[in-house]
Amino acid sequence: MSSLDTKPLTGRVEEVGGPVFLADYEASGGYVAARKAITQMTPSEVIDEVKDSNLRGRGGAGFPTGTKWGFVPPGPSPDGGVKYLVCNGDEMEPGTFKDRWLISNNPHSLIEGMLIGAYAIGATKAYVFLRGEYFEPKAKLAKAIDEAKAAGYLGDGLFGSDFDLDLRIHSSGGRYICGEETALLNALEGKRAQPRNKPPFPPASGAWGRPTIVNNVETYCNVPSIIEKGADWYRDLGLTEDAGTKIYGVSGRVNQPGLWELPIGTTIREIIDEHAGGMQDGYHLRGLLPGGASTDFLVEEHFDLAMDYGTIQAAGSRMGTGTMILMDDSICPVDMSRNLQHFFAQESCGFCTPCREGLPWIESLLLDIEEGRGQPGDLEILDQNAQYIGAPGNTFCLHATGAIEPLQSALKYFRDDFERHIVEGKCPYRTNGNA
Amino acid sequence: MSEAELIPALSPEEVVEIESEISHLPDRQSAAIDALMIVQKHRGWVSDESLSAIANLIGMSTAELDGVATFYNLIYRQPVGRHVISMCDSVSCYVMGADGLAKDLEAKLGIRFGETTPDERFTLLPIVCLGACDKAPTMQIDEDLIESVSADRLDEIFEKYT
Amino acid sequence: MATFTVDGKQYEAAAGTNLLQAILSQSLDLPYFCWHPAMGSVGACRQCAVIQYQDAEDERGRLTMACMTDVQEGMIVSVEAAHARDFRASVIEWLMENHPHDCPVCEEGGECHLQDMTVMTGHSVRRYRDKKRTWENQDLGPFIGHEMNRCITCYRCVRFYQDYAGGTDLGALGSRDRMFFGRVEDGVLESEFAGNLVEVCPTGVFTDKPFAQSYTRKWDLQSAAAICPGCSVGCNTFASERYGELRRIHNRYHNDLNKYFICDRGRFGSHFVNSQKRIRHAAVKADDGVFEYGDIDAALNRAVELLKSDDVVGIGSPRASMEANHALRQLVGEENFSRGLSESDRVVIDQACSILMKGGFRVPSVTEVEDADVTFVIGEDISNTAPRIALAIRQATRNVSYEMAKTANIPLWQDAGVRGHAQHERNPLYIAASNSTRLDDIAEAIVNGTSDGIAQIASQIASQISGTSHENAFIQSVAQALLAAERPLLVTGTSSRDPNVLKASAAIAWALRAKGKEPALIIAGSEANSFDAVVTCEGVTLAEALTRMADGARAVILENDVYRRAPADVVDRALTGTGGLIALDVVENETVANANVVLPAASYAEQTGSFVNYETRAQRFYQVFQPKDDILPAWQWLSTLASRIGKTDASWATVDEVTRSTLAKLPGIDATLEELAPTKDFRIEGDHRVARQTHRYSGRTAMDADVSVHEPKAPLDNETPYSYSMEGQNPGDQNGSVIPYSWSPGWNSNQSIFKFQAEVNGDLLGQSGGKRLFDVPLEPDAEIDKEFDFSITEVTRNANDGLVPFPVHDVFGSDELSAQSWPVAKRAKGPYVVIHPSDASALNATSGSGVRSDALVGSFEVVLDERVQTGSVGVAVGLNGRTEIPDEGIELVIDPNFEPRQLGDERVIAKS
Ligand SMILES: Cc1cc2nc3c(=O)[nH]c(=O)nc-3n(C[C@H](O)[C@H](O)[C@H](O)COP(=O)(O)O)c2cc1C
Ligand code: SF4
Ligand code: FES
Secondary structure, eight states: OOHHHHOTTTHHHHHHTSOOOHHHHHHTTTTHHHHHHHHHOOHHHHHHHHHHHTOBOTTTTOOBHHHHHHTSOOSSOTTOOOOEEEEEEOOOSTTOOHHHHHHHHOHHHHHHHHHHHHHHHTOOEEEEEEOTTOHHHHHHHHHHHHHHHHTTSSBSSGGGSSOOBEEEEEEOOOOGGGGSHHHHHHHHTTSOOOOOOSSSOTTTSOGGGSOEEEEEHHHHHHHHHHHHHOHHHHHHHOSSSSOSEEEEEEESSBSSOEEEEEETTOBHHHIIIIISOOBOTTOOEEEEEBTBTTSOOEEGGGTTSBOSHHHHHHTTSOOTTSEEEEEETTSOHHHHHHHHHHHHHHHOOSOSHIIIIIHHHHHHHHHHHHTTOOOTTHHHHHHHHHHHHHSTTTSSSHHHHHHHHHHHHHHHHTHHHHHHHHHHTSOTTGGGSOO | OOHHHHSOSSOHHHHHHHHHHHTTSSSGGGGHHHHHHHHHHHHSSOOHHHHHHHHHHHTOOHHHHHHHHTTOTTOOSSOOOSEEEEEEOSHHHHHTTHHHHHHHHHHHHTOOTTOBOTTSSEEEEEEOOOSOGGGOSOEEETTEEEOSOOGGGHHHHHTTOO | OEEEEETTEEEEEOTTSBHHHHHHHTTOOOOOSSOBTTTBBOOOSOOSEEEEESSTTOSSOEEEEGGGSBOOTTOEEESSOHHHHHHHHHHHHHHHHHSOOOGGGOTTTTSOHHHHHHHHHTOOOOOOOSOOOOOOOOOOOSSEEEOGGGOOOOOHHHIIIIIITOOOSOEEEEETTEEEEEOSSSOOOOOTTTTHHHHHSSSSSEEEHHHHHTOOOGGGOEEEEEEOOSSTTOOEEEEEEETTEEEEEEEOOOTTTTTTOOOHHHHHTTGGGGOTTBOOSOEEEOTTSOEEESOHHHHHHHHHHHHSSSOEEEEOOTTSOHHHHHHHHHHHOGGGEEOOOOHHHHHHHHHHHHHHHHSOOBOOOHHHHTTOSEEEEESOOHHHHSHHHHHHHHHHTTHHHHHHHHHTTOOTTBHHHHHHHHTTOOOOEEEEESSOOTTGGGOSEEEEOOHHHHHHHHHHHHHHHHTOOOOOHHHHHHHHHHHHOSSEEEEEESTTOOHHHHHHHHHHHHHHHHTTOOOEEEEEOSSTTTTHHHHOOOSSOHHHHHHHHHTTOEEEEESOOGGGTSOHHHHHHHHHHOSOEEEEESBOOHHHHTOSEEEEBOOGGGSOEEEEOTTOEEEEEOOOSOOOTTOBOHHHHHHHHHHHTTOGGGOOSSHHHHHHHHHHHSTTOOOOHHHHSOOTTOOBTTTBOEESBOTTOOOTTTTTTTTOSSOOOOOOOSSSSEESSSOSBOOTTTOGGGOSSOOBTTBOSGGGGGGGBSSTTSOBSSOOSOEESSOSSOOOOTTHHHHOOSOOOOOOSOOSSSBEEEEEOOTTTSSTTGGGSHHHHHHSOOSEEEEOHHHHHHHTOOTTOEEEOTTSSSEEEEEEOTTSOTTEEEEESSTTSOOOOOSSOBOOEEOTTOOOOOTTOOOOOSOO
16 A cells, blocks of 8 residues: 555655655656546536545635535636636744645645646636745745646646646735735735635635635645545545544654644544654643644643544634644743734734734733733733634634634633732743743 | 945846736736835845835835835835844744743844844844744744754854855 | 614614614614725724624624624614623723823814714723833824824725725825824825815824814814805815804715715815905005005995996806805896806806706716716816816726626625725726826826817717717727716816817717717816806806996906906906996905905805805805904895995895895796705794804803903894804704704714714705706707707817917815915915926926916926827916916926925915
């Protein structure tokens, strides 16, 4: 059994032992799926296959990919206008480092996935929206795009059909909010990356007012093998009700931080203990953010849960990007919360009031508490702000909602720590070195 | 005096690059960010003069383009040193001791975040998660990602950037 | 219609409105910031939160932003639910983190939307303890003050300035909690609509700078319903006074006209009322040529003497009220009355008159302009001559975006979504102009030339529409677009002074009619009462009147500096030859200086009267405050003179009587005063007058404390429905046309206007102001085709020697009275000419050089404009105190001593 059968995303890289470019990619069956889709399947068959596979978006929200594609009006637009396919390669969620790896190591699988997606929705223009800081991934992707163009996998009349695709890289000017898909579209249009209201949803009116699909890098990378090996095969890869594999990652005080492609539904404990090599000596795991900075803390009682969308949601958090950040016992939960809120306050786009004004207030309160200036009542202010800012719909987009997830769970699980800071007028962790 | 000050607000070379971006876009204004980044690539930052020149070139008002320029973290509206050190201050690096490292870095360079060394060699800026969290703490100098940074490695790391 | 429930009560709303608008339309209170009735919703502030329930069983509901929610049949919501109230208080708490607590010194205090909403939500205790962020402010020029610390980031300023008004020099800068709204650098805000920021901004960031110079709280202003005297649109305004000075102008909602916005000429152009050069006393010129002031009887006696002659001419004025013109005509007799129009204006206005009376074209209201699907602007720089119409044209080009939004199921109130979806799609706007205009940025195609060329092109478009084929692509595309349009709009005006432009425009309208279209046609005039002249007949032209004066006739000149309307030598002869001149005017000028008797006339703010706007809508303005010194309304002086010489048919006791008499005299028009506006007998239910002063008006007893400790008796008002006191009411729900200021309990800011509307954006409750004198559409005159000759080929001006001059109208400075308003004087350019760069280089001139010509008075700054046809020169009118320009080509030479006017130069630009 080839490692591609169990590791569709990383198997080739493992075999090659480094970044996979065209020769290696083709040698291991690259672009077979795209050829199959474009020459043997109708767009709606492709969409159905992806729907059947139960592939869910890997950008964090977990929306079913095939269903999203199905929202695009099929066939050529009545007004002859273009449709767009966009890859969200913004990856600025703290603690998340999977898309950088995928683009750098397996760029052709991204290109092929986008090719299939574009064919499915009838897009003739595609953009990879890439983080501005991702210089190395950009160089590798650019090389792969050139290779694909030269080999006839991008351009006009692909695989002898009348399907054309122009794929380009757009480097971001740098803002976390650019990862929010409608803000991303504004950024692509050269505007301030404020999120847009939905409706209109991008599949109806997206980039330049045209039907547009936005998916995450990892999402697209899953597509070629689904088309090649079929939805059933893909579904069976998952251990729980979710389908396929997932790139899980761990950062923090473990022995081997890193990324691993594992069947979706692998337990948290297995990921940390077996793949990340367990905690470093002298450090004890107190809690973790399961899928990036914008997910709720999980604690001891959750460590045996399966990392899939439903299970983690039931535990009060989100699988998010599947890359977990560990909080060991040397870390002050108040200070870590302050660090997180600093990020979110600073990355607020400034459009809506609760996020723009509420998050900096939270940050400043957390700093006060951390530095011993906390006052009775501060936790109530934090609770109230968390409640008002965190409910989806209270703010214009989900940035602020995401910001509140780690805060409200920290206030829940580590409340004693917050209270001690206020009562003692200092941070009890400061002596531990990490101040 | 830097070279950029001697050349006009927009060089022919920059114009060619910007026009090439525009040719792939549905309208000229959509090239706003690309154009700013192109100019910055050549000059290190975007001056008021360049900003107006770009606005003119892409058919946007200067006020609107400045609205774009001031929105994005990677577009500098003030001069920076020859090298920009961007040190990650996000949570994974924080967990791995980035706050302490940040202080070491400031001490080593003798400047605070947001400042440039007197010899204009380095500008020190905070940056959000660089997407290399398994190798925390991280930083980026110009286009180079530097992983597993520690205070004792700083001299060796800086050597390359004169 | 959709039925929806708010806190247990059922209401109705038109389907497709958003919930916030629907709630406000019911006159319920719901706080908001980022929504604006004219600009729709963007969902930024999160202030308008309500609870929406899924059904009658649902007890928890879901918090939702009312402004971003479509009203739907059966919808159940609560404004009062505790969670919604708490959330709204939280939003204020967030906004107040950084907002300075400077209400006592803030110019917005007392009419601040943020104050109102803060009180309304109940937020009062400060819990935020970090430092406030602070900003450096910018100098934005003479009109607008800037205090960024007060910003609450509602985005309304940029949405108005950029998106709505097309301004380019104000933007949203920065991000997160460091948002800055301003210019890239200090400097004058360029848009002629910048002043609206004062009202659009819900706090005190953008404030009225001239008003701040001698600041008064809204509650200490005495106000009444006024009509802007700035141009022929007749925007409705609130004019406000304190201590005998006109302090400020605010927008007064009129559904068919200005709605929420006026231009800066209107807002800042009224300080002429307080000018140092106001004529305050009656005067008689003694034999030594020196005026003796202050003896009213002497002045009247001398005037009566002069009038006792059978050779008296009366020269009226398009800037004087309908009533004053009528009074003069009655006094001197129609055969001796001139409307006071310059020869070139007279010809175009008469042309306009015949088109309006016989053409049978629909003259659209400003609101109807916004509905047009194809617009063609013909030879009129409408942004300078009737700016509010230009603003409406800008909105008209957005109609296609609404069509596109409908197809994409985007609610039409969802502003950002509608704009984003439409991208650059616009309804076609075509422009034929002599120079660059401020609508060029949204034009589909532009053709440039002098008025002859424009008239020619326009008549060829008419013939193209009628079936003759022309080669020219512009002609073809305009004809095609107009034919394809459902609501074609033609906009022209009198400022080119070329009747052929009007004729050709009418020819297009006529050709469209013949093809079964219903074109709308606007002919803009340049003065507040230009169109009174359309309906008023005259016995003699100004030229004839001046000739008669030169031959010894005596004259009464009403609010008219004839030096602006006729060549100086002609006027000189008339003023020397006349057997005696009685001049009535507001501000000193050359004509007045030559009078034998001067009678100080009230400004529009000091009297009640009417102006007729471009639609022939007669509109009433009311006395805001009683003038001091000898000043009286011109009609009153004239009426007094008439009674003294025994002309009983020219003498009236009240302005209502004059208006009735005026209307009765209009040929073929039956309009009553009651239709036009409430009369002096109007009372609010319970027999209340309309109070000019607010309920909180303060210091009435202290105002004159330096003179007397007794409270002065409030003057009685026998002429209008208003009182000169706080006694009375604001008749909002009974008669919208006389509300003196917009104020409602809990709503101290102008946002309160929704309380006076039948529904948001609808008509005012009760009567909306004004009455069109012509009902539209008229049937076209059977003989009409004879009027409109499609072939206008004759070139009327001779360019052989020098550059062919054409008039350029500037919103700041070309108009006589507003140019005497100091903020406008500061904002205006000095006299200038506009020429093509190639003509400039032939002269050795560059942008900013000074030039002069024997044929023009004074020196001019050179402005370069690629759109000006070579061989022609645009002469900015009025800025040198002259409005007439030569017919023949002129020779320009460099003026080596020229000093360009600096910004903020207070030098009064009208000729001193
Ligand atoms: C504040 C914010 C930041 C986001 N950043 C990213 C990102 O960096 N990369 C990404 O793929 N999705 C990001 N998302 C999610 C996207 O909005 C979107 O759901 C995703 O790109 C869809 O792709 P998927 O369906 O393949 O997951 C972000 C969402 C929010 C609210
Ligand atoms: S929640 Fe509001 S301010 Fe925050 S990023 Fe989204 S739109 Fe911008
Ligand atoms: S008014 Fe509704 S969000 Fe601002």
